[in-house]
Amino acid sequence: MCGVVGYVGDRQAVPILVDGLRRLEYRGYDSAGVAIEGPTSARVVRARGKLAALEERLQTSPAPGTVGIGHTRWATHGKPSDENAHPHTAGGVSVVHNGIIENHLALRERLEAQGRTFESETDTEILAHLVDIEVQAGRDLATAVRAALTQVEGAYALACIAKDQPGVVVAAKLASPMVVGLGEGEQFLASDIPALLAHTREVIFMEDGELAVLTRQGVTLQTLAGELVERPPKTVPWTVQEAEKGGYEHFMLKEIHEQPRAVTDTLAGRFSLERAAVFLDEVTITPDQARAIRRIYVLACGTSWHAGLIGRLLIERFARIPTEVDLAHEFRYRDPIVDEETLVLGISQSGETADTLASLKEAKRRGARVVSIVNVMDASIARMSDDVVYTHAGIEIGVASTKAFTAQLAALALLALHLGRQLGHLDEAATRTQLKSLAVLPGLMQSVIEATDPQTLDLAKKYLKAKNFLFLGRGMNFPIALEGALKLKEISYVHAEGYAAGEMKHGPIALIDEHMPVVVVATQGSHYDKIMGNLQEAKARDGRIIAIGTEGDDRIADIADDVILLPDVDNAYQPLLTVLPLQLFAYHMARLLGTDVDQPRNLAKSVTVE
Numbered sequence: 001m002c003g004v005v006g007y008v009g010d011r012q013a014v015p016i017l018v019d020g021l022r023r024l025e026y027r028g029y030d031s032a033g034v035a036i037e038g039p040t041s042a043r044v045v046r047a048r049g050k051l052a053a054l055e056e057r058l059q060t061s062p063a064p065g066t067v068g069i070g071h072t073r074w075a076t077h078g079k080p081s082d083e084n085a086h087p088h089t090a091g092g093v094s095v096v097h098n099g100i101i102e103n104h105l106a107l108r109e110r111l112e113a114q115g116r117t118f119e120s121e122t123d124t125e126i127l128a129h130l131v132d133i134e135v136q137a138g139r140d141l142a143t144a145v146r147a148a149l150t151q152v153e154g155a156y157a158l159a160c161i162a163k164d165q166p167g168v169v170v171a172a173k174l175a176s177p178m179v180v181g182l183g184e185g186e187q188f189l190a191s192d193i194p195a196l197l198a199h200t201r202e203v204i205f206m207e208d209g210e211l212a213v214l215t216r217q218g219v220t221l222q223t224l225a226g227e228l229v230e231r232p233p234k235t236v237p238w239t240v241q242e243a244e245k246g247g248y249e250h251f252m253l254k255e256i257h258e259q260p261r262a263v264t265d266t267l268a269g270r271f272s273l274e275r276a277a278v279f280l281d282e283v284t285i286t287p288d289q290a291r292a293i294r295r296i297y298v299l300a301c302g303t304s305w306h307a308g309l310i311g312r313l314l315i316e317r318f319a320r321i322p323t324e325v326d327l328a329h330e331f332r333y334r335d336p337i338v339d340e341e342t343l344v345l346g347i348s349q350s351g352e353t354a355d356t357l358a359s360l361k362e363a364k365r366r367g368a369r370v371v372s373i374v375n376v377m378d379a380s381i382a383r384m385s386d387d388v389v390y391t392h393a394g395i396e397i398g399v400a401s402t403k404a405f406t407a408q409l410a411a412l413a414l415l416a417l418h419l420g421r422q423l424g425h426l427d428e429a430a431t432r433t434q435l436k437s438l439a440v441l442p443g444l445m446q447s448v449i450e451a452t453d454p455q456t457l458d459l460a461k462k463y464l465k466a467k468n469f470l471f472l473g474r475g476m477n478f479p480i481a482l483e484g485a486l487k488l489k490e491i492s493y494v495h496a497e498g499y500a501a502g503e504m505k506h507g508p509i510a511l512i513d514e515h516m517p518v519v520v521v522a523t524q525g526s527h528y529d530k531i532m533g534n535l536q537e538a539k540a541r542d543g544r545i546i547a548i549g550t551e552g553d554d555r556i557a558d559i560a561d562d563v564i565l566l567p568d569v570d571n572a573y574q575p576l577l578t579v580l581p582l583q584l585f586a587y588h589m590a591r592l593l594g595t596d597v598d599q600p601r602n603l604a605k606s607v608t609v610e
């Protein structure tokens with residue numbers, strides 16, 4: 001999941017492209033490069049590693065020009081290196097690409113048999129050769145790109161320039177995201193919105209199978225068959241400031257502190273306490289259709305999958321519909337039992353995760369109705385769904401998802417209450433009780449973040465040398481144990497495992513000794529006595545216990561080494577509080593260990609390849 005940018009206008013392209021790449025670097029940071037249109041040929045400058053390496057190289061070999069393309073890479077084919085860095089050039093054509101060309105081996109053999117030679121191990125270099133062959137046959141760049149793409153199988157968001165056709169950038173999209181930004185006498189291109197906000201908020205989201213031809217005069221859209229496409233631009237609600245750190249050291253810390261607002265905005269205008277009603281008009285399921293739903297599948301990956309696990313518990317509690325949660329990449333290939341009476345709920349922050357997108361398309365192909373919960377406006381998953389519930393968390397730039405997660409939990413609670421009300425499982429009084437609990441959550445989250453930020457910093461200092469962690473939880477807090485472990489793993493590179501606490505004695509308890517910190521989410525609720533039993537089992541093996549408990553619980557401190565106490569809320573909403581100290585603990589561990597908190601190694605913000 002690389003980041004692609006493009007520019008055509010009258011301003012120097014390099015500063016615009018490099019700034020765009022900086023705002024997309026969370027998508028991949030194995031190498032970066034630009035190709036700038038020059039009088040005789042494109043000037044290509046590339047560098048392995050972070051964007052800073054490219055900026056350094058541009059100091060020594062500047063690339064003047066007002067038309068160009070750029071790329072920041074997350075390596076799939078060919079290791080991170082200067083040779084494998086994009087742009088790739090063949091003849092007079094330079095290409096940048098996000099995606100995977102699945103038939104690249106066969107195409108490479110054919111091209112080598114035609115005498116073409118390759119400098120890199122990448123699948124992308126093939127695109128440059130295919131387009132160059134068409135250009136050398138006298139076709140204009142758009143026609144050449146269309147002809148080349150008829151030979152390609154796989155996913156792509158690409159941009160290219162050609163020396164013989166100055167002032168033109170051509171982009172194409174299939175499965176990977178691409179957005180065009182409209183300016184006055186200049187046009188912009190990017191894999192994602194943050195790269196455009198400094199220049200325009202007027203955007204066109206490219207659809208699968210579309211080409212965009214960018215010139216100073218404007219942008220034309222066409223299909224791969226060459227038919228013109230008309231589509232009005234949309235105005236993006238986000239500001240460039242939102243894409244800044246706002247005085248925080250890291251985007252992740254900023255986004256952790258933005259969670260009360262993210263949940264407030266996600267709930268805003270979607271319920272009324274007076275009328276004990278939930279307003280999810282964007283979900284167009286009628287009461288009859290709701291009654292016809294025999295089964296719900298929740299499909300997602302990573303942190304969104306953890307939200308899905310909590311979503312199941314909320315839907316089964318409030319709407320009483322049998323719900324299963326699947327990892328999208330497993331669901332897609334297991335021949336699932338899906339039909340017209342199946343509702344499939346997709347959860348994705350980016351709305352571009354290839355595994356989730358493909359699994360939802362498969363479910364739709366089998367007759368299911370698809371509802372999705374997405375944070376990025378008009379993302380691919382949102383566009384292919386029958387209904388979409390947007391979380392309003394704002395741009396999430398830190399690779400480790402935080403505010404999108406709690407916003408997803410708020411949206412899932414609304415959806416469960418909405419279905420429960422529609423199906424008559426919740427009467428007015430019961431609905432009002434739940435909505436009252438929801439309404440006070442942002443305030444409670446604010447106080448928890450303020451209280452536990454310094455506490456978790458102290459804990460991180462105490463446990464900094466630990467090499468392994470276990471996270472335990474039950475019921476609503478089992479997925480939170482998984483999420484706590486994932487956050488620690490992905491940003492601090494410390495090994496951690498989340499477990500359903502009841503599973504401990506079936507194996508993992510063997511891991512516990514005086515070197516193993518065990519984080520136990522043991523808040524009040526139906527599981528309290530059981531989880532306290534598990535906490536004592538771990539203590540009996542000399543485990544070092546960090547317990548997340550409920551204010552007023554004076555029993556827990558007798559057993560645990562360290563305790564964080566949280567306000568008491570209905571079990572259904574505890575995850576919106578219990579996850580906060582775990583996010584902060586992971587953040588402080590990573591910061592003290594000196595890892596790259598916002599751009600952890602080997603990761604990317606949205607995984608747009610399978």
Ligand code: AGP
Nearest residue numbers: 302303304348349350353400401
């Ligand atoms: C979470 O911190 C990770 N960035 C990752 O697990 C992420 O949740 C997963 O890739 C799903 O992304 P999505 O929500 O954008 O679909």
